[in-house]
Structure formats: structure tokens, C-alpha cells
Amino acid sequence: MTAFQQITIVGTGLLGGSIGLGLKAANVPARIIGVGRRTESVERARELGCVDQATTDLAKATADSQLVILATPLSAFPDRLEELARCTQPESIITDVGSAKQQVCDFASQCLPNPGRFVGSHPMAGSEHHGPQHARADLFTHRPCVITPTPETDPQAIDMVETLWTILGMHVMSMSPLEHDRKVAHVSHLPHAAAVLLVGLAARTNSLDIASSGFIDTTRVASGDPRVWLDIFQTNRQAVIEGIEQMIDEMKSLHNILQHGRRDELLEMLETTKAVRDRLVDAQQHEQARGNT
Amino acid sequence: MTAFQQITIVGTGLLGGSIGLGLKAANVPARIIGVGRRTESVERARELGCVDQATTDLAKATADSQLVILATPLSAFPDRLEELARCTQPESIITDVGSAKQQVCDFASQCLPNPGRFVGSHPMAGSEHHGPQHARADLFTHRPCVITPTPETDPQAIDMVETLWTILGMHVMSMSPLEHDRKVAHVSHLPHAAAVLLVGLAARTNSLDIASSGFIDTTRVASGDPRVWLDIFQTNRQAVIEGIEQMIDEMKSLHNILQHGRRDELLEMLETTKAVRDRLVDAQQHEQARGNT
Numbered sequence: 135m136t137a138f139q140q141i142t143i144v145g146t147g148l149l150g151g152s153i154g155l156g157l158k159a160a161n162v163p164a165r166i167i168g169v170g171r172r173t174e175s176v177e178r179a180r181e182l183g184c185v186d187q188a189t190t191d192l193a194k195a196t197a198d199s200q201l202v203i204l205a206t207p208l209s210a211f212p213d214r215l216e217e218l219a220r221c222t223q224p225e226s227i228i229t230d231v232g233s234a235k236q237q238v239c240d241f242a243s244q245c246l247p248n249p250g251r252f253v254g255s256h257p258m259a260g261s262e263h264h265g266p267q268h269a270r271a272d273l274f275t276h277r278p279c280v281i282t283p284t285p286e287t288d289p290q291a292i293d294m295v296e297t298l299w300t301i302l303g304m305h306v307m308s309m310s311p312l313e314h315d316r317k318v319a320h321v322s323h324l325p326h327a328a329a330v331l332l333v334g335l336a337a338r339t340n341s342l343d344i345a346s347s348g349f350i351d352t353t354r355v356a357s358g359d360p361r362v363w364l365d366i367f368q369t370n371r372q373a374v375i376e377g378i379e380q381m382i383d384e385m386k387s388l389h390n391i392l393q394h395g396r397r398d399e400l401l402e403m404l405e406t407t408k409a410v411r412d413r414l415v416d417a418q419q420h421e422q423a424r425g426n427t
Numbered sequence: 428m429t430a431f432q433q434i435t436i437v438g439t440g441l442l443g444g445s446i447g448l449g450l451k452a453a454n455v456p457a458r459i460i461g462v463g464r465r466t467e468s469v470e471r472a473r474e475l476g477c478v479d480q481a482t483t484d485l486a487k488a489t490a491d492s493q494l495v496i497l498a499t500p501l502s503a504f505p506d507r508l509e510e511l512a513r514c515t516q517p518e519s520i521i522t523d524v525g526s527a528k529q530q531v532c533d534f535a536s537q538c539l540p541n542p543g544r545f546v547g548s549h550p551m552a553g554s555e556h557h558g559p560q561h562a563r564a565d566l567f568t569h570r571p572c573v574i575t576p577t578p579e580t581d582p583q584a585i586d587m588v589e590t591l592w593t594i595l596g597m598h599v600m601s602m603s604p605l606e607h608d609r610k611v612a613h614v615s616h617l618p619h620a621a622a623v624l625l626v627g628l629a630a631r632t633n634s635l636d637i638a639s640s641g642f643i644d645t646t647r648v649a650s651g652d653p654r655v656w657l658d659i660f661q662t663n664r665q666a667v668i669e670g671i672e673q674m675i676d677e678m679k680s681l682h683n684i685l686q687h688g689r690r691d692e693l694l695e696m697l698e699t700t701k702a703v704r705d706r707l708v709d710a711q712q713h714e715q716a717r718g719n720t
Contacts (some may be wrong), residue, residue, distance in 0.1 A: 162536035258639040265484040278637050307636065320625075320634035325645040328621045331677040332613075333700045335670075342707055344571050344601065346551040348648050350711070352618040355641050356704050360697035367693060371685055377628075378682045382675055389671045392664055400660060404653035407626045411649050414635055418643070 137294065138164040142199040144192065144214055146170055146179035148260060149231045150205030151269030152186035156302040159271035170194045171210075179266040193221035201294065204230035208365035211238055215245050224248045227291045229255045233318065234370035235282045235311035239405065243286065253295040254282035254311060256318065257304055264359055275303035276422045280318075282311040305421065319373035323366060324381060329356040348356070430587065431457040435492040437485065437507055439472035441465055442524045442552060442564030443498030447477035449595040452564035462488045464503075472559040485515035494521035494587065497523035501658035504531055508538050517541045520584045522548045524590070526611065527663035528575045536579065545587040547575035547604060549611065550597060557652055568596035569715045573611075575604040598714065612666035614657060617674060620667065622649040 141157065143150045146168040154166050168185030169192050170176030180188035189195050192214070196202050202222060211232060218228060224247055232238045235254045240250040246331055259277040261268065279299040282339045291412045292308075299306050309317075335368055336349070347370050391400050436443045439461040442719060447459050461478030462485050463469030473481035482488050483505075489495050495515060499507055504525060517540055525531045528547045535545040552570040554561065572592040573633065576585045585601075592599050602610070626649045629635050629642070660667055684693050 198564035258637060276641055280637055314637075315604050316632065319636050320629045320632050321638040321642045325625050325642055325679060326627070327678075328625060329645060330697060330700045331674065331681060332594075332618050332621060333704050334696065335617070335673055335677055336613045337700075337703045339609065339673075341610035343609050344551060344573055344607075344702070345614040345707060346570055349614045349618055350708065351647050352622060353646055353704055356643050356700050357708070358701070360694060360701055363692065363697050364694045367685060368688070368690065371688075375682060375685050378678050378685070380626065380628055380632075382678050382682075384628055385671050385675050385678070388620060388624060389668060389675075392660060392668050392671070395661070395664075397657065397661065401653055401657045403627065404623060404656050407623045407630075407649050408651070408653055410630045410635070411626050411646055414638060415643065415650070 138162070138200045140165045140167065140199040142167045142169060142195045142202045143185060144169045144195075144202065144204050144218075145206030145210070146176050146184055146188075146266050147205070148264045148266070148268050148273070149257070149268035150203070151179050151182065151184035152259075152273035153203060153205065153231075153302065154179070155269055155271035156274055158183065160301045162301060164201075167195045169200065174254045175266075179269075182266050182269065184266050184269055192217050196222045196226065199223075199226060201298065202226055203298075204228065204232075207362055208232050208234065208238075208369045209361075210297075212241060215242055217249055219245045224251070226251060227294050228252045229281075229295045231255060231257055232369070233322070233366045234373075235280075235314045237369050239282060239284060239311045243284070250288040250289045252288050253287055253291050254314075255295060255299065255315060256280045256282070257299060257302070258318075258322075259304075264362070267399065272303070272325075274299070277304055279304035279306045280314050281306060281308050282314050283308060284311070315370050315373040316376070319370060319377040323370055323374045324377040326355045326358070326363060327367075327378065328381070329353040332356075430602075431455070431493045433458045433492040435460045435488045435495045436438060436478060437462045437488075437495065437497050437511075437713075438499030439469050439477055439481075439559050439561070440498070441557045441561050441566070443496070444472050444475065444477035444559035445552075445564065445566035446496060446524075446595065447472070448496065448562050449567055451476070453594045455594060457494075458671040460488045460492065460554050468559075471604070472562075475559050475562065477559050477562055485510050489515045489519065490719035492516075492519060493594060495519055495521045496591075496593065497521065497525070500655055501525050501527065501531070501640060501662045502654075508535055512538045512540060519544060520587050521545045522588045523572075524548060524550055525662070526615070526659045527666075528607045530662050532575060532604045533575060534592075536577070543581040544578050544584050546580055546584050547607075548588060548592065549573045549575070549593060549607060550595070551611075551615075552597075557655070558711070565596070567592070569711075570597055572597035572599050574599060574601050575607050576601060577604070599668065608663050608666040609669070612670040616663055616667045617670040619648045619651070619656060620660075620671065621674070625649075638677070 166226040257279040469481040
């Protein structure tokens with residue numbers, strides 16, 4: 135990270151703001167520039183200590199930066215990447231925080247003058263809140279981060295982006311954009327879709343008057359920002375569609391088990407699933423405990 | 428509640444134990460008898476202060492009780508109801524804590540000598556833990572409780588059972604067993620099924636290495652006791668089957684929206700759902716705040 139004298143964060147909401155706070159908390163000696171569409175919002179992030187300097191001028195903000203982090207909503211990515219293609223130095227490394235990677239990496243590869251310096255990232259942290267006022271220096275700590283280099287990506291750029299997320303306390307994994315999109319559809323986008331549909335169905339059947347803590351937990355993600363999720367579903371459309379098809383098959387199979395009273399098979403399904411989830415929770419707690427020592 | 432000199436709790440696990448602790452915390456002046464299959468488990472509940480007296484003899488435990496609360500797993504209900512039919516006084520009021528009501532109420536109506544004194548109950552509280560060591564006096568506080576009287580139920584019995592749950596801090600609602608079963612399928616059993624299927628699918632697609640907090644929350648219920656959930660799915664089989672069919676239709680409809688890129692419709696779905704869930708959370712927080720003043 136010593137190679138970076140200046141880092142630009144484009145989009146200073148929950149994620150961008152938390153990256154700034156995290157870098158400062160880790161004493162990274164780089165100057166951090168925040169870029170926003172509106173002066174007030176990026177100034178707010180500066181006042182909150184997320185960035186050292188606030189501007190709406192992308193060209194100025196990136197002229198001397200060795201690293202540019204795209205942290206806007208996904209829907210702003212195409213415009214911002216086209217602007218970056220015009221104004222960043224060819225040697226600048228560019229990464230992002232988008233929740234879907236194939237479309238983003240394809241677009242970056244097509245529009246950037248030096249696509250080898252772009253490394254797709256998906257730091258898997260966040261909350262149902264948004265805005266720099268919710269930013270936290272430890273938002274990323276002990277969380278997984280997927281980076282999605284392609285065969286054309288410059289190994290030095292990969293190293294630097296991996297270093298960035300490691301400094302923020304993340305557990306970095308590398309995989310292809312397509313593999314990322316399929317996995318994230320299963321652990322995030324499909325569970326989100328299920329939560330949305332469960333809330334809708336419970337409302338339409340007038341069942342919410344008896345909803346209790348289990349329902350509240352299971353559907354927490356459905357309180358996420360609708361525009362953020364609209365972007366995600368559109369950007370990872372293909373993998374989500376495939377995930378929904380698989381989930382429909384799963385539901386048909388459970389329907390069949392119940393219809394025919396296949397008790398042993400149902401018990402085995404419940405036991406196996408509990409074991410898998412309990413192991414996952416244990417592993418994450420172990421990871422956190424290890425990180426805290 | 429002054430009419431009760433003695434109350435018997437059959438099954439002294441998390442729910443039965445918490446009923447005992449809650450009644451004591453509310454200073455209900457009744458003697459509380461706990462009944463278990465095994466001496467050690469019911470003695471454990473007594474040592475923990477959940478009940479005043481522990482026994483494995485159902486006939487002795489219920490001979491002088493005005494109220495009997497069936498709090499075993501659902502699978503033990505038929506045997507226990509048949510035993511109760513043989514040994515309780517005709518005037519004793521019997522209620523239960525089962526998560527599905529049609530089958531239970533039908534069975535009680537057929538086997539009890541005085542079915543008018545049986546009132547089905549579903550106190551909607553619990554956790555993924557079990558056993559009296561996890562029992563809490565406030566487990567039921569501010570939670571919904573559904574009672575499911577039928578046209579043959581004695582109004583005095585309804586009053587007394589409603590009083591029981593009100594003393595424990597619950598918000599009591601009354602509906603038919605069938606209406607209960609359909610609603611609870613939507614707010615509890617179907618979300619549980621979805622969580623189980625999502626964990627299974629994520630495991631089979633090797634996606635769990637990037638699972639983060641959203642996945643952990645959405646699938647929390649899948650760590651519940653497999654045998655308890657086996658019983659629930661079997662006892663509320665018909666309503667769960669219908670719920671799965673509705674959920675499959677919902678998923679097909681979302682699939683269609685994504686396939687044809689109907690952006691406005693997707694945004695409206697996400698916005699409506701968020702509004703519904705946010706209102707539900709607000710209402711529950713308001714209810715709790717009101718209860719605490």
C-alpha cells in the first residue's frame with residue numbers, strides 16, 4: 135500500500151465512506167479523495183472524516199491517484215467507467231465494489247484504455263442502511279471479499295487490490311466473474327428474492343398479524359434499498375434466473391416429499407441442512423475469534 | 428387466574444419451562460406441577476425453578492389441576508391426549524402449545540371426554556435452542572399467541588386460557604384452527620422451508636465460501652431442531668403444501684419479470700415489500716415500547 139500516495143473513492147455512501155474510514159483507521163499514509171455527483175453528499179462524507187478532500191470533478195480527483203475505487207450504485211457504473219476511461223492515467227489501478235461481476239468486468243474490459251489495470255471486487259459487507267452517516271471503519275472486518283481478475287488482468291494490479299481489502303480486514307478470495315455471479319446468486323440474491331416473495335405472500339394472505347421473530351429475521355434483507363436491489367437483480371440477471379429455476383425444483387421436490395409423507399427423507403434433509411448451517415456459523419465465529427486475537 | 432389452585436405442565440422443555448418461570452414471575456399463586464417422560468429431565472426443570480413439583484405420573488399430576496398445558500413436541504400429542512382422556516377430571520381445562528392446530532383440535536375433540544374444555548393455543552415464541560436450561564420468564568412477553576376455539580368450546584375455558592397467555596405478557600388473538608394453520612404456514616413454516624432449501628442449494632453449488640451476514644440471518648431458522656420441524660411439517664402438512672404451491676407461483680412470476688426485463692414492475696415489487704416489512708417492524712417495536720411503559 136506504500137505505493138499509493140493518493141486514492142480516489144468514487145461514491146461516498148455506506149461502502150465508499152467505510153473504505154475511507156477503514157483506510158484511515160489502518161493508518162494508510164495516502165491522501166483520500168472522495169468524488170460525488172452532488173457537492174452536499176460528498177462534503178458530508180468529508181465532514182464525517184471518511185475522506186480528506188471532497189469534489190464533484192472526477193478528472194481532477196483521479197489525475198494523481200494510483201488507485202480508483204468505484205463505490206457508486208451499480209446503475210451508475212457504465213457512465214462512471216466511461217468517464218474514467220477518458221480521464222484516468224493509464225497506469226492507475228481501478229477496482230469497484232459491485233455485487234455482480236460479469237457485466238461489470240465485460241464493460242470495463244471494453245471501455246477502459248488499459249483493461250489490465252481493472253480488477254473487479256466484491257467486498258461482501260453492508261447493511262440495510264445507506265449513506266456515509268452509517269459508514270464504519272470496521273464494516274469490512276472479517277468479511278469475505280471476492281476479487282475477479284481475468285486472464286488479461288495485470289498481476290501487479292491484482293496484488294495491489296488484494297492488499298487494499300486485506301488492509302481493511304477482509305478475507306480475500308479470487309475467482310472468475312462468472313463463478314462469483316453464480317455463487318453470490320445463491321448466498322445473497324436468491325435469499326433476497328425469497329425474502330421479498332415471502333413478505334409479499336404473507337401480506338396478500340393476511341398472515342402478518344401473527345408474524346413473530348422468525349419471520350422478522352428471515353425477511354430482514356427485504357428492507358434493503360429497492361433501487362440498489364433493482365440494480366443487483368438486473369446486473370446479475372442471468373445467474374438469478376438460473377438460481378430461481380433451481381429453487382423452484384427444490385420446492386417441487388419438498389412438495390413431493392410432503393405429499394407422499396416421506397418422513398425419513400424429510401428428517402434427513404432437515405438434519406443435513408442444520409449440520410451444514412451450524413458448521414458455517416462455527417467457521418465464521420472461529421474466523422472472527424482468530425481475527426480478534 | 429385466581430380460579431387455579433394447581434396447574435400442570437406436561438413437557439418441561441424450553442416452552443413448558445418458560446411457562447412455569449413466567450407464571451412464577453407474575454406471582455400467580457398456583458402450585459405448578461411438571462410432568463416428563465424421564466425423571467432426570469423433569470427434575471432438571473424443577474431444580475431450575477420452572478415448576479414446584481416434578482413427576483412422571485400424569486394421572487397423579489393432573490388429578491387436582493384445574494388447568495393442564497400440553498407442552499411436549501407435537502409427535503407426543505396423540506399419546507398424551509389419550510392418557511389425559513383417561514385421567515383428567517372432566518372439568519379440567521386443557522390447552523397446548525402446538526405450532527399446528529387443525530389436526531390437534533380434531534384429535535382432542537375426538538378423544539377427550541369433555542372436548543368443550545379443550546382450547547387450542549399457539550404461543551408464537553421460541554428459539555433455535557431447546558431444553559429447560561434455555562427457559563426464560565419473559566420468553567412470551569410482547570409476542571402473539573393464537574387461540575383456536577371451535578363452536579363446541581366452552582366460553583369459560585376460552586376466557587381462562589386467554590387469561591393464562593395474557594398473564595405471560597402475550598398479545599392474544601382468536602381464529603379458527605384452519606385459519607391459524609394457513610397463516611402460520613405463511614409466516615413460519617414456509618419461511619422455514621425456504622431457509623432449509625436455500626442452505627441445501629448453496630451447499631450443493633459450493634457457494635458457502637462467500638456466505639456473509641445476510642445469508643446467516645436469512646437462514647437462522649434452519650438451525651432449528653430437525654425433529655421438532657419434522658413434526659411441524661407433518662402436522663401442518665396440507666397448509667404447507669398449499670403454501671409451497673403459492674411460493675412456486677411467486678417464483679415463476681419473478682422469473683418472468685426478470686426474463687422480460689420488466690424493470691418498473693420489479694422496482695414496484697421491491698418498494699411495496701420494503702414498505703410492508705418496515706411497517707411490520709415499526710408496529711412490533713411500537714407494541715414492545717407500549718408494553719414496557
